Amino acid sequence: MRPPPGTVVCRWADLQTTGTVLYRVEGFEGFVILDDYLPRGYVDACPHNGMPLGGDQEETDYQTREQDVIICRWHGASFLKDSGECIGGPCAGDHLEPWPVERRGDEVVTV
Numbered sequence: 001m002r003p004p005p006g007t008v009v010c011r012w013a014d015l016q017t018t019g020t021v022l023y024r025v026e027g028f029e030g031f032v033i034l035d036d037y038l039p040r041g042y043v044d045a046c047p048h049n050g051m052p053l054g055g056d057q058e059e060t061d062y063q064t065r066e067q068d069v070i071i072c073r074w075h076g077a078s079f080l081k082d083s084g085e086c087i088g089g090p091c092a093g094d095h096l097e098p099w100p101v102e103r104r105g106d107e108v109v110t111v
């Protein structure tokens with residue numbers, strides 16, 4: 001189940017440092033990535049097969065080295081940060097499921 005609005009996901013400074021923050025509670029897996037100066041949240045389930053994007057190495061950085069797109073480590077699907085649209089790979093045209101978040105002061109919270 002999704003955490004309720006106002007739930008603290010992470011510190012803003014931590015997202016700026018890592019670029020990706022994974023969020024795990026029982027029954028829900030999500031992640032937040034830094035898109036320039038905005039946090040973007042998505043449910044951590046690839047449209048291709050429903051697995052978390054980290055792959056079998058349980059990678060915790062969900063962006064390419066250039067930090068221009070989100071990447072799924074299983075089969076290389078790539079997604080736009082701002083819309084979650086898959087622009088390459090086996091699920092092209094599908095979308096990540098949005099998980100709305102915003103920055104409030106020093107924190108990133110659900111909305």
Ligand code: FES
Pocket residue numbers: 046047048049050051053072073074075076077089090091
């Ligand atoms: S599970 Fe993400 S590309 Fe296959």
